[in-house]
Amino acid sequence: MSQGGSAPAVRFVGKRMLRKEDERLLTGRGTFIDDVIVPGMLHASFVRSNIARGKIERLDADRARALPGVVAVYTAANMRELNVRYVNELFDMPGCPHPDNGLLARADVRFAGDPVAIVIAESRALAEDGAALVEVVYRAEQPVIGIDAAKSSPPIHPEHADNLSNSQSSGDDPQIDAVFAGAAHVVEGTINNCRQAHVPMEPRGLVVWPQGADELTIHIACQSPHFASKHIANVFNLRETQVRVIAKDVGGAFGLKFTSQRDELAVVAAALLLRRPIKWIEDRLENLTVAGQSRDDRMHIRLAFDADHRLLAADIAYDIDFGAYPYAVQVASSLVTPMFPGPYRLPHYRWKASGWYTNTSGLAPYRGPWMLEMFGRETLLDVAARQMGVDPIELRRKNIIGKPDQPFEMKSGIVLTDISPRETMEMTVEAIDVSTFRKQQAAARAEGRYLGLGIANAVEPTTVSFGYFTSDVAHIRIEPSGNVTVMTTNLSQGHGTPTTVAQIVADQLGVAFQDVTVFEGDSARTGFGAGAGGSRQAVAGGGAAIMAAGQLRDKIRRIAAHAFNASPQSVRIEDGVITIDGSPEISSTIAEIAQMAYFNADRLPPGTETGLETHYRYSPPPMVFANATHACICEVDIETGKVSILRWIAGGDCGEVINPAIVEGQIAGGVVQGIAGVLFEHSRYDDDGQPLAVTLKDYLLPTALDVPRIEFRHMCTPSSTPGGFKGVGEGGAMVAPPALVNAIADALAPFGKRWLDMPLSPDRIVMGLEEAV
């Protein structure tokens, strides 16, 4: 990138600019997927299996088809008319078999809620009436529920050899066993993360609109229009240029809308068969039980320490229950074992990781899908501290790395740069006044009240950028009026990217913030890009915007220089006004330059392309690291088992911050999801594979009355990317659970139990304390 003169003034990046998208969202004028209506649109509803496993003996849709208002009922047999390839090239992991039982179950069902038929009718209510009339007779079979059953049972997918989706290991390490044998301290434990659900406030949905043999417009609540377009094109043997995907406002996703699931693809199939537009909006029952779920993993951990409490070795075995049809989560969970060492020196490390199929809803990646690495590590560090009689913060101090230690190669081979784990930890700890807390804790214990303090350190690999995630593009043009249009491959589902990218571009170009408009969410508008996922948008989309805007700034300077007989280096752009160093009588505007660029070609430097538009496709480094330390002070009521969070400090280093309010919002949202995953949320299945949390009365989300007022502390170690930014979207959700669990365990330390089985519901705490007595 050519600099040409001083770097642009920073006027908007770093400020709490109010969001551009709020005007429409606050006034109820957003366009969420259920707000999209197209002429002649029909509505879909699914017939779903009510058993977890079994053969379909009979399916009779005659009564449904005869219901007035029902236009069609399709089953797997109809899908054969289309050339459907059930593949997911964007996310299928090499060597990982892709279970294929069709978009609608063919001869057997493999989880409760497996779609077996789709009913198309004039309204959603009529489609549901039709679905109620479809008769299905199943021959139920014993379902495989839970990882232990998966390990020992025959395959739930008959085309596979067993229920192992994929497995990797670090291989043999001849030294590690000797290290454990000779270590002064060995600590061992298993952490179990319960199954959870993403529960965005807006469920999934799409409107599929065939507009001729070669044109398919799909409005869909998604995280990346290009991923959706490419995936759908691959599955239905279309070209992506035939599949235009649009998403204007998406009501939260957290990974659930990362990739289209079987039922969404079945809606596309139905629209192609019927050649009519079809809308399907998932209802909340479906969203809780059949949409991708999350977490449901466990880790057995052994840690070895020397006499001075320094980590010598770690040996872990990680298992995850993928459900029957996992979506993209195989790739995401493969980050667990490489990241487990975290920001600590670890001389020896052995690991094994396996994913298993069971007869439950498949998993989809959820806000930091590999978070068990830090959940397991940080909670076991506290267990180790208590076992060895050392303060948990002190234990971390002895083992953590800081800025002077970088670049630092983790035992897993990942090289950490540009992070500040030690420094961030000290910043967070300083905010607590630990010694005063310990006195309060002791006094409270004497009164029979149990306060606890927990901290957790995290390193987060943000901005995943390999394979299909390699790059994002920004197209920027300055209109003849001087206003700026930006089109990026970012997509906000609440992230605020239309605002943050505008802040970046306004700074880079030297124009007013209100003169920049950012468009997202249309696969026809920009080239291929990854959209939201992996905490990437600030770096990838922001980086592309910086680079593209830099190109335009240079062009404006060249044009102005030529027009005013000056050197490009002497051209200043500030608030849309152009001045020349040393020539105070000259004043122009971006608008004037734009007019020149578009309509007065003879005033341009020779050989200059007319207009003011450009694009830049930016490829971030493979990983951009961020780090965080969160601290929690809680009180546990041992009579009722209820946990109150008294204080929460979110310390973090996410590099340069575009908009502190938006960054804090991302962290806060993640923290509350993390808290909920410890205290409230549980997508439980019974032994028959029936989901038990089927409404929001069963699946508990916290309300405003259940959350702490989060205190933020920021450190800034810029990344090496154009803006110095780092990702921040997932960190809060990952580091919050261990901070909270450590606080609860610290509060209950006098009782000597471990608290590693989620959720830590009031029942679990009270009954757990009974066992401890």
Next chain:
Amino acid sequence: MSLHFIEFELNGRRIEGSAEARCTLADFLRNDAGCTGTHAGCEHGVCGACTVIVDGEAVRSCLMLAVQANGKRVETIEGLAGEDGTLHPIQQMFREEFALQCGFCTPGFLMTLVSMDRAEPRPEAAEMRAALSGHLCRCTGYQGVLRVVDRLAGKGQ
């Protein structure tokens, strides 16, 4: 299945239509009255996204039938801002406090707080805060909406 004539006041204007008995007020507002700002987050009365104001009180529109709105005064998110587009003071507070991210739950929160803000007598701070239990948000962690209620309750920062 009975079909019913529907007539009520919506954001100050009389609207009419017809609906099946089973059509909820939420669906009628969204599909028949052209007001899609009221969102269906769960359709079983827990999430609060569908909250509107009926005869001055905050209610779950997914738990009312459209026919039950006959003769009533219904206010939705679309009626809050001024004719010239000026945001209602509480909408403006939401913006200033970054109390929304994706915006899906926001109309519900706003209608509850607007109805309480103008209730006579005005509810105490504790009651306003307690009313937040009727709304779920998945994006913000509630930090911004708690600050809005602080402001409404008269606490300065």
Next chain:
Amino acid sequence: MKAAPFDYLEAYSADEAVHLMHESGADAAILAGGQTLMPLLALRMATPSVLVDINPAKDMAGITRGDHGIRVGARTRQAAAKRDPVIAQHLPVLTEALTHVGHHQTRSRGTIGGSTALGEPAAELPATAVALGALVELRSKRGTRLVPARDFYIGPYMTVRADDEVLLAVHYPEWAEGTKVIFDEVARRAGDFALVGLVMLLDVRERRIHRAGIAWFGMGPTPVAATAAEAALTGCTISDIDVAELSQIALTEVEPGDDLHATSEYRRKVASRIFKAKLASSLEKVAL
């Protein structure tokens, strides 16, 4: 989640409600606040062919004092009852219970009669009616009857109300002024149904328990009247009361179940604790 089709009828009076229920047969449901019925309809867990809407029935709402105490019309909104000064003065336990019923946004439509008629085992209003010794007024074409709340609930969501009977009102007897009121509920979140709930009224006169009314919610298939504890307390002098022993007796009739949110062991344990704590602190107040 759209309801199955049904016919909708409006009742403009109690008489009309009774008439419509009589005409519509067993497959009709009363639509009161809708806060519970509408979700059941949306989930298609209830598929009545007829809905009789009592919201237009003005004579089914209202709070009056009568022979059996304070008569609260079935269609009285929970929000209105919560604000009502007569209830606050004469039935403070009901005012307290109502602060725990649902949420601000559900109390605006939810009714006293609806919640009382539903018989959700973990709900506040049925247990409050049981603790107070309330009477449930039911009417059909066959006549009117007053059923003690204690006899009204026979199973989870099951009451003695016949299909053609309409719950018209709940009569809450007034207890003596100065009656100690205890209301405690352990719930996962504000507004949730209780994991364990306790309603206790103690009419204390000259340091003796003149009368006790105790009911649990969330502790069995119906609200549970702790009749053994009521009997044990009645007539006792404050100083003679063994709180620990009473907390055992208070659990005589409970049959807590296991569900997604808590086990029966948790419920028993926590119930015992809150009973002990609340009884002890209540007696201390009197002793002072």
